[in-house]
Amino acid sequence: MKKDLLSIQDLSLADINDIFKLAQRLKKDKKKFAKTLAGKSLALIFQKPSNRTRVSFEVGMYQLGGHSFYLAPQEINLGVRESIKDVARTLSRYVDGIVLRTFEHKNCLDMASVATVPVINGLSDFSHPCQALADLFTIKENLKNLKSITLAYVGDGNNVCNSLLFAAAKTGMHLSVATPKGYALDTEVVKQALVMAKDSGSHIKITEDPFSAVCGAHVVYTDVWASMGQEEEINKRKIIFKDFQINAKLLINAAPGVLVMHCLPAHRGEEITDEVMDSKNSVVFDQAENRMHVQKAILIKLLKS
Ligand code: CP
Ligand code: NVA
Secondary structure, three states: OOOOEOOHHHOOHHHHHHHHHHHHHHHHOOHHHOOOOOOOEEEEEEOOOOOHHHHHHHHHHHHOOOEEEEEOHHHHOEOOOEOHHHHHHHHHOOOOEEEEEOOOHHHHHHHHHHOOOOEEEOOOOOOOHHHHHHHHHHHHHHHOOOOOOEEEEEOOOOHHHHHHHHHHHHHOOEEEEEOOOOOOOOHHHHHHHHHHHHHHOOOEEEEOOHHHHHOOOOEEEEOOOOOOOOHHHHHHHHHHOHHHOEOHHHHOOOOOOOEEEEOOOOOEOOOEOHHHHOOOOEOHHHHHHHHHHHHHHHHHHHHOO
């Protein structure tokens, strides 16, 4: 596996399968791995808020016998008090790994380019690889394989959607993406994914019609309409995205037993209704739990010497 995990593109299919196998063992038997990362330290540099990413990395590291600490936005003041590269150079002298949650993806690339320890992307404006890995792990747990599965993503063509796209293209899962006009995935990103999809057999469909995306889908996924950093756009987006809500009507033509997924945090009543989020089809809190198991596997792969 490469030194850093900044995007799903950093992983081979074999890496992904290894992470899933290890995550499964970690989920089954927590005690067995209680000392696996003893003596190791992980720094969490976050420029944006977090519940799942911060807590799952911190608890995961603790459960592996290691230690982690959180550096809040005002603490390091990345790029203002000190350049990102100098932060990376310094932290590399103290810690065994860095998780970075940031705005521009370039910050992840800059940090990884000089850090001598692994850098893990805990969300950038471009991608959220740990989320997509936990999502696919959750789908596998429920539906056994990925190859014959179609996931429909309905909403904003954002970081989470990018990572799902690459993850689908890598693993052979089929993906239908429905976004409103003007909020589609970047065409260059889609182009890259289509190249990968040729090898894996994944079918990628891009549309502006949520009903067409969801028709026959085994999994329906959504995310917030306005991501962190876009809060001031929410009123405008509420109008533009109103037909892209995951609700009972939209799910009528999905496959029977369709799984409903959301990376969380959810804005109930906007991109997803209470009824759907709280239904028996919803696996959103399993996804949240699996963040920890999958990230523990990633930490072992990257930090264990
Ligand atoms: N899904 C996710 O990354 O959640 P947080 O923003 O709470 O970390
Ligand atoms: N797209 C969302 C994901 C949050 C986990 C954001 O970037 O805010």
